Amino acid sequence: MVVTTARTRTRPPAGRGGRFRALVREARSWPTILMIGLCLLAGIPLTIALTPDQELRILGQHISVGARTPDLSLEGPARLVQIGNTELDIPRLQVVGPLRPQLEMGPVQRNDDAARVLNPDTTAEATAQAVDQLRTGFVNWYLLATLGVVGTALAAAALVGCARVLGILRREKASEHVTVADVWHRCSGTIGRMSLLAVTVSLVAWGVCGALAYTGTMRGLAQVSSLSDLVGSARVTPAPVGPPVFGYAGAVIGDSRAARVGGPPVAGPEGDDVACERSADSLAAELGTMIPGRVRNLACPSATVAQGLRGPQQRGNVQVPAQVALLKQMQDLKFVVVAVGPNDVGWSDLIKYCYGVETCDDNLTRGEFDYRMAAFDRDYAALLEDLAALPSKPRVVVMTSYDAFPRDTDPACPDARGPSYAVGLTQDKIDLLTDRNDQLNAVLRAGAEKYGFAVADPGLTLLCSPGTDGLGPDLQGLTDPFAFHPTAVGSLRLAATVARVVGPLDD
Structure with missing residues (x-):
């Protein structure tokens, strides 16, 4: 103790x-x-x-x-x-x-x-x-x-x-x-x-x-x-491809809307005209009839900014060089027309999805669209920087994306109703497509304005529109080979819109 x-x-x-x-x-x-x-x-x-x-x-x-x-x-x-x-x-x-x-x-x-x-x-x-x-x-x-x-x-x-x-x-x-x-x-x-x-x-x-x-x-x-x-920045601009090219006043770069798939083939095709399905009545061809000087068509179907305009594009067995890389070798250009955007955001996938389901405004597709828009925004900014740095300092015209249907479309219209096995487009779906196209165009306009580039808004008669001017439809319908793409008349109207924006060329 x-x-x-x-x-x-x-x-x-x-x-x-x-x-x-x-x-x-x-x-x-x-x-x-x-x-x-x-x-x-x-x-x-x-x-x-x-x-x-x-x-x-x-x-x-x-x-x-x-x-x-x-x-x-x-x-x-x-x-x-x-x-x-x-x-x-x-x-x-x-x-x-x-x-x-x-x-x-x-x-x-x-x-x-x-x-x-x-x-x-x-x-x-x-x-x-x-x-x-x-x-x-x-x-x-x-x-x-x-x-x-x-x-x-x-x-x-x-x-x-x-x-x-x-x-x-x-x-x-x-x-x-x-x-x-x-x-x-x-x-x-x-x-x-x-x-x-x-x-x-x-x-x-x-x-x-x-x-x-x-x-x-x-x-x-x-x-x-x-x-x-x-x-930091890791931007790499496309290197010029091919020999210097002379004799053109302007050029068109972009996707299938500018290439005008479904039209008559060009006579005497050169370069990648066949691989890119360029038509004799393409936007570039029609512009060449309205503006003094030749206009070169570099557009190719399915082209995006990353694969087509700023990077090479695979068309079957042919690898098409980047359109900007070809553009850099064109000497003394006065103007360049740009038609890009829908492929970057998966527009055709979205339209098909809306035709096939009861509603297409779900959160999954909303998130996917936002993701693609964000990626396009970055790629588009790099493209505009490339165009602003072209040595000849051409006038650049950015063409916005046109709608396929008017906002007051009749659901009974065959092109809106779609094939017999499809659900079809309702007014809500058309409003959704229109709103998302407006978002795409907002990015196109904002980028163009930042660099002082011009903007051309196509004035086309849309599918299911009441009445025509007798010249025929401006857009191909579902029964045509390339739905939603311009017809010959539509290509002519696109060219007229762009020509007004390009204006007179300096000698």
Whole structure:
């Protein structure tokens, strides 16, 4: 009994100096050093990886704010994660330490909130609001992660403390008078000091990480004046293909609407005229009868910006060079007409889908259309930059996409009703197709206006329109070989519209 009493005797409380010296001694002990190393090398990276991102709605876009998973490097860039663009490092924002910001977004949504940043009257306000929301989102994430840092520090202290208690019990297991309560009484102060050291060191280190992240981000943003500055640029313009070409006043690049599939073949075909099914009454051919000088047709069916205009296109066994690559070899051009867009957003797939189902405004096709629109927006911007850099500085005319049906279409119209096995188009479906075509045209116009290019809006008589002028339909119907494509009359009307926009040519 005497021994037990001696072991459990309570020491008088130490003064401030004694508590500080005890804390210093504890900081030098190897279990505490091990615990601090565990907090710094494992606790902070684990907290960064496990802290959930903050979900925000900024300018109509869904954005998640957080930090990228730490690696073994001492310094690294922030990161942008976007659907369709995977993980994109931001080289301008170099951060020392494990805390490197990450934004996740996409696909880009087009709505009224997003349009605010493009409106000169609201750009400054919208930008400031977006920056405030991002700052608040990251601060909230940082505060939430701070709780995680404290939690992992306490967990590390508890783990090492339990190990110390078990070590003492193992060393003194031969003594019958030593109990767990005795050991805990002897170690409680030690464990308390360990916990205090773990939390203090972790919070100081976490504060340093936050300061480094803020400093690196602000230093990088100070050198940024555009989106390209921020994320870098990997744009490669198509290289010229073929020998220099002379003797043309203009050229037409684009898809099957400009190639005029279904028309009479050109007499004496050259180059890829056969592979691209170019007609003798194509947009380029009709323009050549209205404007002084020859007009070269480079358009090809199924062409998109990426595969057709800026990159080569496979047509059967023939690989057609990029239309821009051929365009670059044309000397002294006065104008270039661009007809692109529907293939990039999968327009034919959407129309077929609407013919075959009861309703085609489901969220799956909505998301797919938005994704394709976002991709087209990027590709189209690169195309416009290519056209703006043409050495002859031709006048560029962007042709918008025409609708297939008027908004007040009679569902009983054969072209709207479709084949006997199809569900057909209702007014709601036609409204949906019209609205999405309007979105495509909005992108076409916005890009053209940015570069000072002209825009031509085709004035065609649509399918199922009441009455005609006696010249025949402007668009091929479902019973024709190439539904929704211009007829000979339609091609003539397209050319007349473009010719008015091109205007007189300088000698």
